[in-house]
Structures are given as structure tokens and as C-alpha cells.
Amino acid sequence: MENSKQEPRDLFPGALEMMILESLRRQPAHGYALVQHIQQRSNNLLQVEEGSLYPALQRLLRDKLVKAEWGISATNRRVRIYQITAAGMKHLERERSSFERMFEGIALVLSTGKAIS
């Protein structure tokens, strides 16, 4: 209940999935590493909620965009390592281009607003 009323954990639907896929494209990782990775890459601007991460991972697994295998982490722990699949790559490309167009649009709208003020 508690964590439901906090800050936006998804910027927009699909954003978290996209970031996960992008991170996994660079290298396979387990859940904890993914949180760390996204945080670092965004210069701590984005806090990934575990509350969203695991459900998102399960959705990706279900849609066969990632696959998971049990392995050993750097800290010598039995962890589940996620890997992006071919379908995941395609999905990421598609999403990325549509995201970029959208981002461009948002940026344009916002910058115009700034110019006027």
C-alpha cells in the first residue's frame, strides 16, 4: 500500500521495460545489478523501484523479450541472470524509435513554451 502513492515509478507506460531492455542489450544482468545500472547510467536521476522492477521483468519474461537463467553473481551469490532475446532486440528498436519521436515532440513543445515565457 505504502509505495503506491510515491513518485512516478514509470515515466510513461513501457519506459521501465525499455530501460531494462537497453541495459540488458549492453550486458546480461540480474535484478539487483539492473537497479544499480539504471541508477548509475541516469546519474542517480532515476530511482528504480523494486516494486516495479520485478513485475516488469515478469512481463518481459512472459512476452519472451528476455530470458532468465540461474547463475552466480560477482558477489558469489546464486542469482537469476536476465538476457535479452532476439525478439527483445527488435522490440527495443521499435520502441526506441517511437520513443525518440515522442521525446522530440515533447522537447519541441516544452522548448517553445520556454521561448515564449
Added chain:
Amino acid sequence: MSWFGRIFGRGGLYRDLADEMRSHIDEKTEQFVREGMSREEAEHAARRAFGNATLIEERGREAWQWTRVESVLADVKFAARQLWNSPAFAATAVLTLALGIGANTGIFTLMHALLLRSLPIPEPDRLVRIALDIDSPNGVVSDQPLNAFLLQSIQRHSKTLSGSFGWTPFDFVLKEDTGLHIYSGAVVSGNAFQVLGVTPAAGRLLTPADDQRGGGPDGWAAVISHRFWQQHYHSDPSIIGHHVTLSDHSVTIVGVAPQGFEGVFVAMHPDFYLPLEYEPVVRGTRSMLRQPGGLWIMVWARLMPGVGQKMAAAEMRTVYPVAMSETLPPSVRHLAVIERSSFAVRPGGKGWSLLRPQYERPLMLLQILVGVVLVVCCVNLAGLCLARASTREREFAIRGALGAARTRIMQQLLVESLLLAMCGGALAILFAWATDRYLLRFLADREAAAALSVGPDLFTLLITGGCAVLCALLFGLAPGWLASHVSIEPALRRSGHSITAGRDAVAQRIFLPVQVALTLALVVVAAMLSTTVNRLRAAHLGFRIDNVLLAPADFERLPQKGLDLVHLYDRMILRMRQMPGVDSASVAVSTPLHGMGQTSVFTAASSSKPAIDFSNRYWVNDVGPGYFATLGTRMLAGRDFSGEDSDANSCILNRSAANRIFPGSTVIGQMLRQTTRNMNVGQTTTQDCQVIGIVEDAKYTSLREPAPPTVYLPFGANTDRLASMYFVIHGASLTEAKDAWQKVLHELAPGSPETEPISFAVQFDDYIARERLLSVLSGFFAALALLLSGIGIYGLMASYVTRRTTEIGVRMALGATRAGIFGLVMRQVAVLLLIGTLAGGGLAIFAARSIRTFLFDVSPGNPAIFVFAVLILALAGFAAAMLPARRAVSIDPMNALRSE
């Protein structure tokens, strides 16, 4: 992953998810430790940062699930386990529900079978019934049949009907290898099957060409029922074209009616359908087909497309006078009763039954009663569930603490209620099925009772299911709401006792008086209905019913007619009196309380008052010598018929008839004039007879009304329906009377069909079948409600004593006596009962007033019955509270105080 793997491999998926989340938290913990926290702090911090792990896990699982379905399934499993663990509660609840829902299903099945089921024909809602509503000075008699002439008039003049046909139930005697057997059937217009729109199972159905004088192209065409085809011919299609001897004439089987088609009369099982024109062939001179004055054919019609029932009714109002002018002789045509009557158009798609006007309102009343019983059940269960919810408070608090949402807890409790209700419902169907068989035995019409199918069908299943769901919502919502609003912290912190108990107690205190009030109303209604039956039984009849046998004669096929037949009856009566164990025997055209009787117009021969007048109409019965002795009706003056020719032109009056026709004068020896108007030709004839005796008043067709003035005539060659009179036999026992009937029948009238005699006591019971049905059932429902209220009071007081154990202990330690403690508990019950009784009293008065028409010799305000009902209720209430009160009294103050 395939859907298959998804369903069956999910256990693994969920385990992986849980494992991986655990290792995530571990890793986080380690990081916090590396950042300088103590291990303990780090663990807390990691968990806090991670959030509600249960919820996250659940959300993660959702990716794989049809979540709703699965969470409900899980709830069902859990609920089943919960109920399994408290078998006493589960059994009580399921049994309560089974009785409550079962009662509803049972009554509703009967209602459905008798009142609501549509005929198995296309577009049944376009079928209407055209009947005669007769407005006589004695009141409106509705739904009367028409005759062939009126039907033809309607067919000629109507423009709103696409077809209309006549239909009359008719018993046929089939000649079989084993002898003559009676089968029920119908004579119908040739176009009946076409208008109904049914298709044959084999061969063809009747056509207008069959309905001709002398028969159609196949001779007399007969259609048989599907059932008869199966049972007698093993569904052999080659029987089409066979000839059978039906009521002494050869007929050709031309076809088989479709399966499940039972004609347009509900609760009848016709096996033979013949054209209307066959009626004069069977009945001979007594045929009604060419009599314009008789009323014997029920008419059905199909509305033209686009025509409503109102339009047809409006048209029938204009057709009525035309039809009457066309068919009736002028002298009859303008009688007031004819002028004021009319054709009524009523929905016909559900068929028609004589049982309907008789049982429609009683069934409605019963439906209301069982509805109330169901409400009592639900209120009772709500109380039980509430009590249970308060003992499970900790469970709900723990579930809440583990992250369960409120809606989820509520869902869980509702699923439990639904599970209970469904179990109850399933049991209810069995219960209803069993009881309906029993209930049908109350219906006076045995044949109809057998023909009404009351097996559980899809419709009843749906109704039962609906009932169960409704119950579950009714009794599950309140506990569910309360349970889901348990405040977690205090519930967990307090160990033993319940916190919401206070709130529950308030809720239960509202429920209980409601239950008591409804129960009181039910008890009052039941007491009034059963008093009615007792009063009816105790009513002065003017005849005895014990050890009297009624045997209907069926002498149509005997060669003896007229006077010869009279002499046969005389010989049979004499022979019967000689049989062992028989002390008297006689015959009569009508037997009392059979529901049928004749009336005729009588005046004193010396009187000059006009004869045809409704005030001169008296009940009349043609009886044999010894009739009064057999029935135990006392002769007050004069003599009985002697059974000789000297009886001719004599008559016997009962006391009221004597007082009305010959007020203030000697009656014996006076001349009485009978005036008969023949409705077919419009002629009036008179016949005089001499009064030879006076008998005490006896009931005739009605038990509720005072015994009517009645004229008894000696039976003779002119007696109407001479071939089907009733033998009345009084013997030392019914078996001896029955033996005598069978022996004499075989000896003196061999070859006539053996009819089934019934005892007068059974006929009496059949006559009050409606009242007995209401009395027995309402008594049962009242008892059920009483039992439920008892359980409710017991439950409430038991939990009251448990909650107050400490308080009672303190009181006792301070010197309260056992009697005082006992009084404390009983006072609680008394208050609840008082509130319930006050509310219920008002309800009961209202209920008693609304069942006024069902009562006989009981006023709806009868104070004795109200006092009786309140006493019964108080007795049940205090008896139920006895056990908890005894427990309260036996509380050991030392233990009670120590346990706190």
C-alpha cells in the same frame, strides 16, 4: 512459454521469483553493511527500501495469471479448508440454507409447473383463450367454456384471429386384449394442431377434413400421444393406419403427437386426440355438439400478426351479441344473465387448468411465506457469520499486516459465503425434489398431480442458483465489511478477546429482533391456517364420512337403458346390503363435497310467484332409497324413498328448503313444482311432486358456506347421467365395502369397466386439500423459523456469556447470587424478545389480515392465536437461552478472574 506450461509450470515460476527477490534483498543488505550500517540496521533498511514484498510478488505473478480467477480459486480452496475445520458451523449453515432455499425451490417448481410454464408450441405468447364470463345474480363466474355454435360464430366474424379451435378433455375406453381400459384424451376441432403449430412425431395430425359428420377420408381419425406410442407400440412407425376400438367404435390411428406435447390443458395427459365430431358418436343422445345451450368446449385462438390481445378483446365484445343472437333461441337470448355476460380474451400460451384458479393464490401465499423463511435464514446466518468473523479477527489482522488489501479480505469472506450457499443450494435441490413429490399428494386432483412434472430442470436450477447467490450476498456482506475493517494493530496486540465484539453485538442485536418479528408473523399465520383446517373438520356436515365408500358406476356400455337400468341399480343396492360387513348402500347422482352438483328452480305448487328467479333456485340431487341412512343424515319428519314405483312424483326436502318454500305451514304432503327451462329450445316445462319427508341440513358442494336448501328427488329413468351415478356404501370397514362393490359389480353388471372407488374420508380430505396444504406447509415453515430463531438466540447469548465471563466472575465474587446471574442472562433475552414481539405483532396483524380469504371461522384478530404465538416464541427463546445461562451460572469466579 505455452499456455499449458503457464498453467502447470507456474509453481516453478513463482518459486524463482520469490528466490530472486530474497537474494535481491540480501544483496541490498550487504551493500548497506558495506556503507557502514550494522547488519541488523542494514536488514531493516533493505526491507524498508524494498517495500511490501508480498505485494510485489503478487504483482509479479499477475503477469502470468488470469488474476481474478486465480485469486478467487485460491479463496475457494482456503474457504473450503476453513469450513472443513469448523464442521459444526458449516453443517449448521449448509443445513439452514438447504431448508431455506429448498423450500423456495420446491414452491417455485410447483408454481412454475402449474402457472408459469409455456406450452411447447411456436410463439406461445400469440395464443389466447376465449372464455365466457357469466355475470349471474350470484356473482361473476369467469372462464366458462363455449360450445360448437359459438365457436363457429367466432370463426365467422373475427378478423383479429388467424385461427381458433375448440378443445374438450374426453375420456375414451380402449378395447385391448386384457379388457376395456380408460384413457384420457380430448376431442378437438380439426384445425387445432394447425393453429397450435405443432408437427407430428409420425404420420399426420388432425385436419379440418377429419372433423366431419361421419368421419373423414380415413374414417374416424385418431392421433395418439408420443408416450402412448412408445409404451404400447414401441415407437413403431408402422402402426399408422392401424384400427383400434375406441369407446365402441373403430378409429384409425393417423399420427403421433410430438414428444412432450400434452395438449392445452395443464396437468393432463391426453393419450388420444379425436375430432369434435366424434363426440356425438360416443355420447349418442346425450351429445352436446348440436345443442346450442350447452357450455362444454374451451376455445383457444391465435392472434393475427400485429394484433394485440386488447384489440382481440375489443373485437370479441362486438362479436358476443352477434354470436348469441345467431345461436340461441329468441326466448333465451334476452335473459338478463345472457345480456350481461361477455367473451373474455385471456393469455392462452401457458395452457389452462382447473387447478389454476384453485391453487394460484395459495401458491402465491406459500411463495411469500417461504420468502420470509429465506430472509430469516439469511438473518440467522448473518448473525452466525458475524460471530465467526469476530473470533477470526486475529486471522484478518494478520492477513492485513502481511499486506492483504481490504477488498481481498472481503472477497475471501464473500467466497466463503458463496461456497456455503452453493453447498446449501445443491442440497436444497434434492430437498425440493423430494418434498415436491410429497406436496403433490395434497393436490386434490390425483391425475393432475401425477401429470405435473416437477423434476429439477434447468429453470429450477437457475432459480436455486440465484437464490443461493442472493443469500450469500445477504448474509455475507455485513461480516465481510466488518472483518475487512478490523484495525490491525490493536487486534494483534490484544491476545484473547475480540475488539469488534462490541460492534458485532450491536449488529446481532438488530438482527435478532428482526428474526423474532418475522418468526412471530409466520407462527401467527401458521396457527390461523391450521385452526382453519380444524374448524373445517369440526364443521357440522349433516353426514358421516367414516367407513363410507363412493364407487362411481360406468354403465354406458350396458345394454340396459332407462327403467331397466334403474332396476339394475335397485338390484345392485339390494345385493350389496346382503354382503357381509355392509350395513347400508344406495346411489346418488352427486356426492357431497365432490365439487359438482345441480340446481333447479322450485316453487310451492300453490304459489303464484314467478317461477324463473334466482331466489327460487335450489340445489338438487337424485338419490336412491336408503341414501340418508347410508350417509347418516337424520330424517326429521316423514319417510325415506322406498325404492318402488310409488316414489314417482315424490320428493324430500332438507330443513332449510322446507322452511323457505313452505314457511310456517305443514310441509309433508305439500306439492312442490319444479320448473325447467331448456336453453337449447327455450321451452319451459313444469313438474309437480309431493313432499314425503324432511331431512336435516347437509353440506353439498361447499364446506365453507352454510348447508344450502336442497331438494332430493328419487332417481329414475329420467335422471340425468343415469349411467354414471355413484354408489354410496357404508360398511364395518372400507375393505369390506370395497369387496362388496367389486363382487356385486362382477355379479350383476359384468363387462362394465371397473372403476376405482374412493372413501368419503379421502374425498373430504381432497376437498380441503388446499387448506391442508397451506396448514401443513405454513406449520413447517413456522417451525423452521422458530428453530432458526432458537439457534440465533442461543448463539447470541453464548457469545454474550463468553464475552462477559470476567464481569460475571467479578459480580459473583462481589456476592451476586446464581439466581441473579441467571436473571441477568434471561433479562437480555427478554429484552430482545420483547422488541421482536412488538415489531412482529404489528407485522403479524398485517399478515393475518392479508390471508383473511383463506381463513374459515377464524377472525384475523383472534387474540388467543396471538397469545399462543407469543408464548411459543417466548418458550423457544428462553429454552434456547437456557444452555448459555446455565454456563454463566456455573462460572467459577476464581478461574474467571485468573484467566484475564
